[in-house]
Structures are given as C-alpha cells and as structure tokens.
Amino acid sequence: MPVKFSTRDPDFEARFQALLGAKREVQEDLNNAVAAILADVRARGDAAVLDYTRRWDRLDLTPEGMVVGDAEVEAAVARCDARTLDALKLAADRIEAFHRRQAVENNFYTDAAGVRLGARWTPVGAVGLYVPGGTASYPSSVLMNAIPAKVAGVPRIAMVVPTPDGVVNPLVLAAAKLSGVTEIYRIGGAQAVAALAYGTATISPVDKITGPGNAFVAAAKRQVFGTVGIDMIAGPSEILVVADGANDPAWIAADLLSQAEHDTSAQSILVTDDAGFADAVAAAVDAHLARLPRARIAEESWRTHGAIILVGAMDEAVALVDRIAPEHLELAVADPDGLAGRVRNAGAIFLGRHTPEAIGDYVAGPNHVLPTARSARFSSGLNVLDFMKRTTLVGCSPDSLAAIGPAAVALAEAEGLGAHALSVAIRLANRTA
C-alpha cells in the first residue's frame, strides 16, 4: 500500500521529488488564540494560568497548588514498577555518559600581534522543559531534554506538565528526579509556555524553553521566541531503513512500524536493492500490524506516507539518503560503517542488523530529539551546546592596538562609520603623542 518505485523507473526523479515535497502535516492556525493567551498570562500572571488550567485541565488549583513538591515526587517514584524504574535509571545513566562527552573547552590565547583573544562557554541560567500530558507524556522525553541541560551546568531546570483531571504520570516525575529537574509545575498548554517565558508571582521566568507539545504549545513557543530561546519545533517522526536482502524481513518490518506507530503523519521509508526482500518486508508489516496495540495509527502512516524505493545497487542509496536527510537512518547492511562514512545528512545513524532505531529512543545514549523534515541538512539533534552560549573576549594593550588599529580605522572609514574610526584613532593618537 505504500508507494513503491525504483531508481530505474523512467519517472524516478519526478516520483522521488514528489516524495520529498509531500506535506505530511496539516498546520492549524492557532496564532491569534495563542497570542491572546500569552498576553493574558503576561498581564494577569498566576490568575490567568489558573483560569486556563481550570478550563482545559478541569483542575482547580491555588498558586501554591501548581507546584509539585518533593514529597509528591517521592510518592510517585514509590508507585512505579521496579523493573521500569531500573530501565529508566539505566537510560538516564547512559544518556548522561554520552552527553558528558560533549563537553566543550574554553580557549584563551595571545596571538602574534599581542592581542589577547578568547572564547568562553557558560550555561544558560534557567531552562523551562515542556512535557506533554495524557498519552503523549513520555518519561524518555524528560530524560532527553533535561539531562543535556544538567550536563551543561544549567542551575535551574523548571518542568511544566499538564495533569488533566489531576492525573499524573508517575514515571514522568521519576524521570524528572533522575535527570536533575529543579522545579515542577502541573500546568500545560500555551499558558504554561507563557508562564515560563514571562514569569508569574509563582514561577520565575526562564531563558530558554525546550520540549515537545501539541499545536498550541508549538505556536506559543514560536511566539515567545526572542523573549526566550527555544529548541527546534519538531515535525512528524521519520525513519529511512537501508536494508539488503540478507536481513530478516520481520525485523526490518518492525523497525518501519516503530516510526509509523508514533503518529499518522510519521513516515517510514525502505531503500533496498532486492525486490523480493521488499515484498517480504511489506508482507511482514501486514503480519505485525495484526498484533500491534497501535495498529490503526501505524497502518494509516504506512499506507499514506510509507515508501519502498528499489535501487540497482546499494551505492545509489547514499545520494538518496542525503537528499531525504532523514531524522533516523538505519543501515542494515554488511558494511554499515562504510556506508555511514559516505552519508552527509542524517540526524542519527543506526549501524548494522542488530541496532533497531528504538534502541536510540531509550537507552543507547545519544539524544532522541532530532532534526525532522529534511532539516538534518543544516541542523543537529539536541545536545549540551543547546544549553550553553559562547562569549568571545578581546583585550588590546597600547602596543597591540597600535599593531592592528590602523586597519580598523581604514575599514571603518571605507564603510563611512566615523565614530568607529574615531574610537580607535583617538587611542592611537594618544599613544604616539
């Protein structure tokens, strides 16, 4: 049922471009509604947040009641299944270990002209982490957003999570505790984004907001961008599996479905050089679907957005991968490292037949917040640097200013910027006087 075509088809380029250009998401225009909520929270603070929470989460809170305290977190952790909690701890440890390798170094030096130069990284002062409520409330997302901020050294990590009808996901609170979240508020939607961006009497403003959310949250993040930093606004998830005929079709079918089950807008693409294998995978997808809890979603995604692309030889896959620039790239081939070395554009690469993409969603260590919709051409997955910023430093002595200052004066004059030239020349004049 997904589209199927070959690089040998005479109309291949047209079909491939249609696949690349297909819009998978219907964007609701919520901008006016969201702007009104943001303005209301900015003006009325806590009172506005509580009003929206009463209306949409059917929850009547006081300002203090927004805060999820330590005792409540401890109680939630105690309610979690022990095996799941162990798995969460393993995931947190592995994610932290991987992200610690992203540490950056400051760099200070004096160059040949005697100019002191430097670049210094500092953590963002306060980060807000949005966590969706209901069925999309994923503890793994808490780990993936909070741990890089913790590793960066962010002193304050404030989490917001809506709890419609008061229902809390205890694993989300356990994940928050494991990953260094310092404050938790039981609010959500555009009103929670506004509270984080502008601050209220109860919630101090943050400098940057990250984390996934529904269309209201995405629109709110776009609108507060500038007042605070935001992470990327993620599109629907995608996987591209490059697999030869030596794979078990049932394994590859499971991998394709692990993206498809996220969302009816998700996209799973198989690239293979073996037409018989492609048919076997398609059959295995149907067989799995009969037994999966989210079969309805996965089937609609696979039918509507799935694709099978036949290549004459695996070498052809590299160019296709770079044009698709997939969020997730699985290389289920004999020499995955060789193929990976030639790929330029992918958010994350999963090497070999024993590395299903789902291992990276939870426990491998790298971040699962990755660039979608071809943006791996120019952007990266969430990482420690997203929670730091760089300040450059310059220090001139009278001598080093004399060495490089005349060039600055010449360029400022060429650009017609007289005060720029003056600010250098007035110091040079003083020295030679």
Add this chain to the structure above:
Amino acid sequence: MPVKFSTRDPDFEARFQALLGAKREVQEDLNNAVAAILADVRARGDAAVLDYTRRWDRLDLTPEGMVVGDAEVEAAVARCDARTLDALKLAADRIEAFHRRQAVENNFYTDAAGVRLGARWTPVGAVGLYVPGGTASYPSSVLMNAIPAKVAGVPRIAMVVPTPDGVVNPLVLAAAKLSGVTEIYRIGGAQAVAALAYGTATISPVDKITGPGNAFVAAAKRQVFGTVGIDMIAGPSEILVVADGANDPAWIAADLLSQAEHDTSAQSILVTDDAGFADAVAAAVDAHLARLPRARIAEESWRTHGAIILVGAMDEAVALVDRIAPEHLELAVADPDGLAGRVRNAGAIFLGRHTPEAIGDYVAGPNHVLPTARSARFSSGLNVLDFMKRTTLVGCSPDSLAAIGPAAVALAEAEGLGAHALSVAIRLANRTA
C-alpha cells in the same frame, strides 16, 4: 539627554525594568507582501527574480547576467584603494585564524556494554550569504559571514548582493574573493532569499541562509526557515560600557557613539561609579557629535535610547550586565579580567581601556555577528558550528543489544509503544532461541 539614574534611586528597579523592556524597533508587517514574492519565485524561478530586480533595482538582467563572474571580481579588486585592501586582508587573516580555533572533533568509542557510539560533525552542503546593497553594503559583514562557513568546510558559498542601478561596491566583491565565496549573484530583497531557498534554473538551492538585510529580507528569512536553516534575525546594535573615573571621557564617548551611529534604534549604555566622569562623558559625546559624519543618526540614538547608570560600586555592575545581556560589553576598568570572569551574559567582551568595541567589528578576529535584544542569555555569536551539523551513531552487536535491549523493551512498553518494543524484542528472541 539620555536617561540617567542610579542604583541608589528609590525607583531604580522600575526605571531599570523600563529600560530593559523598551521596544526600540518598529516592526513593519510585510508578511503578506513577502509571501507573495516567495510564491512567485517558487513558481516562476528566474523570470520572477528578474522582474523584481527590474522593478526595484532598476536593472534589466538576463538570467546569465545575474552572475558576477571572476573577471568582474578581479576588475573590482583592481579598483580598490590599496591601503583599504591591505586592511581587508589583515582582517580576513585574523578572522580566519580565530575561527580555525573553533574546530570540533568527532568522537567515536565503544562503551563498557560493548555499544559503539559516536558523534560526527559535517559541514552544511551549501550556504547562501545575503549582503545588503547601498550604504549598508559592508565588506566586513561579508568576511564575518563567509569565513566561518569556509572554515567549516562548506563546499558551496553563494552570495547575493543587490546592485541598485547597477552600482557595485568593489570592496564587497574583494571581501567575497578573500573569504572563499564560490558564486555571486547581483540580486537582493525577498526575491534573492527565495532564489537561494527554492532554487531557480540559474541558482541551485542552498541549505542555509545567513547575513543581514532590511525588513523584507528579515521577513523572507523567517518564512523560508524550515525549508532552509537561517542565522539569527538581528535586532538593532547595542553596547554597554562599564567604565571607572580613570578613563579619558573622550575615549568612552567615542565608544558609545560607535554603536549609536549604526542606526537610530541602536542603544549605548554607560555604567559607572563616578558621577563626575558620567557628566564628562556626556559632554564629550556632544563635542564629538559636532564633528562626526553620521552625527544626526548617532545623536538621535543617544538621545532616544542612550542611558547612564550610576552604581555605588563597580561590583554592582555584574548583576546589571547579566540582566541586560548586552551584545557588546566594554570593561574599561583597572581589572577587566576579574570583572569579565563574573559576567555570564554578553555576546562579546572588550577588555580594558585600550580595546574599543570597533576593533572587534573589523580586525580582532572574533565574529561581529552577535546576539542582540538580551538574547545573549541563551545564544551565541555566529561561529563555525553554525555551518556544521552533528550526526550521532550507534552500533549494537547481538551481545550489546542483549545487554541494553531489555531496558528499551521495558520503557517502550511503559510508554505504550508496541512496535518499538517489538523491534528490539524480535532481535533478542532470535538470539536466545
């Protein structure tokens, strides 16, 4: 004429917040006009670009005529003043040397569980550099945008620069040549942004667009964001000078004016512990203004947005700096390094009495594209990493998947994602069978 207040004033906090919250920019809403131009270029390609160029730049070009060829660049370089050209070369060399220190390393390792992990940086494939025409056509901006891309290893750097009535700035072409630009087109405005983002018959599409521009260009960049990456949309320039009474007031006045002359929306702030010095600086500003070519702009900026803040002791300056998070911070004090070490939020810091900010605009080496409007709280100046992206890699063997896979299955099941669990479990089952 600028506002002046002291941390000792009873209404200090209110006045400081008013200063922080003041809007300095009037945002024109050009979104509909720009959307129409983008759609037209997307549909009609070169023909649309040429139509807009005819209308707004009064320039009748053929598709081939958009291209600025090597011979034209060489001829422009030959027309440049030799002293200015030498200064431009010095600047390019120093900027390149500083940015080469930003090189990042790939990181591949196998962890204790036997999982192969990695992070790999690759350059963006193609970058578009927007350079404004007319009086805002600054060769220094070409260096600051193109050199980091060149250092990153970007193979294709396409520059667009409008040439109203056919007038080219030869120094801009000289800067392009010095900094590794690979293609130049004499087009500008939203139509040039569209050509870079979507491609035309003459211009191949790029992956990321950087560089300053007018309100049309800024709106176009916002709208093509997602299709391509963009750099920050810069606000009006700012400087915060922290200066004690031991400075020459005329030097500090020149530094304040070097920002003010950029734009009537620019902002210059002096923080000092010496009221008499503050008055002397204000007087020196007026004296300089009588002699500066851009006095009208500088004076309006200083009068409308300038500020003098008196502190009881220089230690108080640190907290003010972090709240203002200035684009440029000048520390004209006896121990600038000590003060700089305590500041968290600033785009670039200029250390000591002999380091006017303008030295950083041209020849110091660090980038002059810096975060404005308090965004230094969460973002950094343009750098090599802005032209690279990171791909993470994971490789499991049957054994290492057996070690960490069960935790992934447990978490996928806890999140209700059956195909995620299946894709791991199906491989584990095979092994133990």
